[in-house]
Amino acid sequence: MAANRRPIILAAAVATAVTLGASALALPALAADGEKAAPPKLELKNGTLDWGLKESFRKYVAGIAHGTIEATDGAKQAEGNGVFTFTEGKGTYDPGPAHAMNTAFKGSLRFVSKAHTFDIKIADVKVRTEGKAGAIQADVTLNGATQNDIDLAKLDLSTVRPGQGEGGAMVFKDIPTTLTADGAKAFNGMYAAGEKLDPATLTVTPGGPVTEEPTVAPTEPTKTPKPTVDPTEPTKSPKPTADPTEPTAKPTSGTEQPADKIAEGSLSWGLKQTFRKYISSGGSISVAGGAKKVSSGYTFPYAKADVDADAKKIDASFGGSVRFLYKAHGLDMKFGDLKVQADGAKGTLLVDVTTPQGTKNDVKFATLDLSKVSYAAKDGVVRFDKVPATLTEAGAQQFVNRGTRPYEPGEKLDPVTLALGGDLPSDGGQAGNAPIADSGTTGSGSVGGGGSVGGGSADTGDTGSLASTGASVPSTALLGTAGVAMAAGAAAVVVARRKRGGPETA
Template sequence: MAVSHRPLALAAAVATAAALGATVLTLPAHAAAGTGEDPAAAAKPPAKFELKDGTLTWGVKESFRNYVTGPISGGKVQVTDGAKQVKGNGAFTFSGGKGTYDLSQHAVSTTFKGSVRFLGHAKKGGGWELDLKFADLKLVTKGKTGRITADVTSYGKTRNDVTVASLDLSKVTPGRGTGGAMTFPKIPAKLTADGAKAFAYHGSSFYKAGDALDPATLSVKQGKAIPAPQPKPQPKPKSTVAAPKPASVPGKPEAATDESLLPRTPDPKPSEGAPQQEDGTAPKSGELNTAATSGDIADGRLTWGVKESFRKYVTGSIANGRILPTGGAEKAGDSYNFTKGHGKFDSTAPSLDAAFNGTLQFIGHENEGKDKLDLKLTNLRIKGSGSGGELIADVSSNQRGKGGTYYNANGVTVAKLKLTADSLKPKGGLVTINAAAATLTADGAKAFSGFYKEGAALDPVSAVISTDKNVKLPAFGDGSSASDPTGSSTSTDGTGTTGTTGTGDSTTGAAKGGVTGTEDTLAHTGADTPTGPLAGSAAALVLAGGAAVWGARRKSAATGR
């Protein structure tokens, strides 16, 4: 099959994946306020990026190459259309790779130029009994698995897009290649059942499904972001039916429709013995115990996801790790709950000092039984007064590039919190902090071994705290959406993003402390993704950081800089 069909296939893949990933990363609509942009258009940063200048190095199968060129077959190997072969009957390199990276699924899809043809067992009248050609190669990965497909020509018949090999990326550690490329070296490959048919000779195959093939090495560079398609605004329907006028009775004036003209009944006085506020009025429903006295906190729950892109990185195919909540911490949707809040609350200031039980540990990049990535956060605590607050934790973190040394410190101010005017005002015996914007501190950056800079956005912090021993905490998620795990139905405080693409800049929604240069390469992917090697592979720390680049570009466009 001709190589020319790939641009169309690639375009279709890009359009399809962009549509599927359109809602993966989102910003609140208010993040676009003040930019002059349509909030709906600014609400969805791209979940996909183009890949360019890709190369695939793969020898298919060394023993097969040796057989074809050996004395029994007496054949040869031909490379055409841009493919090259290492001298000495070595592996093949297919270049000109183009494709896409889907952040939402950690999926790579790349198509390459070049073909390789194996010829053996020459016929007396000319031609070859063994004639096998692989062309139009494509490498696809998703999470820890992948495949190599090709157009296969054997015995004069061509089968398009045959899955020749299955790939296992579970133990592959990516690294930096030339020119800022991301390289996935020596990906283990096995022959598929369809691939085994390609090696058939005189009715039987040289190999069977599951046989090991040569490992494959993928190298790609990041291209431009692919914005998610935005829905077209729907015009509001215009009503063409006039509202009916009230029927009038002859001899009687028309009924008044203005409530100000209607007779008003005096407001009833509060019943004797009913609870009253300081001004003598009865409190509204749900607002009893508003003036909670200062003292010990009865109970509390802190809900925090730390950082979405970091979670995805740790559990993705690169770090191949896991997140462990213990000691009172528990998974809660995309976040984690820290329980049994205790501490002090002062209603007069108001101020809060609440600590929570639970430990959250991120581990990954296992090598020889040791995890090169190991970050532990425990004894989380919120201190707040007025419109400001701090998120404090005891930190233990393996420091990259320092010989396995650890950063161990207690009482580290990991993040600064932006609270609303009502965050510390109790209602019904409960203090509710709803999705407070959180930004990384300089000391907090040490916990991440410097992969994120001071001022980078973390996931928002929510908490619900009982100031009355007779008032129980609401169940997680009661009356709330996934973005409001405290049970409150109020909106965020207008401080910008929810921690995936910025630091709460309500004017632009762009990330602070992010992109430091203009190169749009894998090694310069912005603040939202680690830009160093969490386990010694710098450029590979996810194309996800391109979302921060995209945010910074939008800011530049909005401000004219």
């Protein structure tokens, strides 16, 4: 009974709203005549969405980022850098078992900071709900690149009781919202997926039944004379039986079938062991969004994948992120939204790289040597184990500061292990590199035990240069100049993030 309480409350609220605000219209879903015909959808009108996105983000834009916030095209912002209101909402409500609601609003928002180099626009906002869940959808433009109709935030309606507003309106107040993976990209990587956002309040007024949809069906019977042509050629009737065989053939095309069964996956990668040791000598390493620290580096959770074993192609995406922070040297880098694109014996590892200067999406960070892998599933799992990875020119450029880069293209990186299937082993497909001291703490996890890079390392035999990079410049100089360049335009962002150990107040 408890599981059904929420839809019953919603249906009752709609019934009350319709009775008060739309004359004597009876809600078909609640008719007591015993009729089992599907109730028609109801029109929703005069809707508003009150949502502040994230209060700390608004304060950051108007404060230390020295930016501007604009609400236009029907959107409004409350005084004192308050919440936003999207207006003129129109949509439909389905009183059937799903209790689905879809509403589109007018209004757009724009957040601009020249000092911190971002320009974010949010427009074409929609809200959809079904049962106890839902999402706020929008078109998001980040620094000129637009993503249409992404789920910006998830809605949790499990504890929300619909109230009644003016004119028979339904009011869903203070709906909890959380940031999605696509939403995290929209915020320029300043927040991780799952981050708590401001609560949202949805107000809609039910109208009459939607009559447009039933009028579409009667137009089809006008085409009934066409089937009379088929009986004139009875000899051709066996041909339609050939068509059904084609759909059955597609699912059985051996190698695409594993893609249909992929429900789990994992990517294991450590970037570069010596780089992790360097950061741990005086900085910190943190993971977010489902990524985990393991002895060999980090594992990243499965997002989605397409597998075609016959063609030897894989396109797989993984969530989570890992952040390398070295306060003394001004280094702040985050790697997230990892993708593996495999084609025969070659592959590419793509990464979103975020620094205080901004985010570079889909950087072709490393090339993968797939000459010894098998695309065939074994026990339902496609697995690439300890694939050699090599730094690309684009990857090396991510470390460049003042014309100097500690890593050159062709540098050997930690191997990559990929696992995709319906039932992964308990290790999640992590690579089996030797354990390392990767505590992510300062001092105690230092190279050479001294807490400084120049202290040397028994592991690498290094006496002052960045371990195994091949660079002759001391690491303190390299990453010290990196800090000057990174901190110049966005020191305030780093400080704000550090207050909470993440991007909460960034």
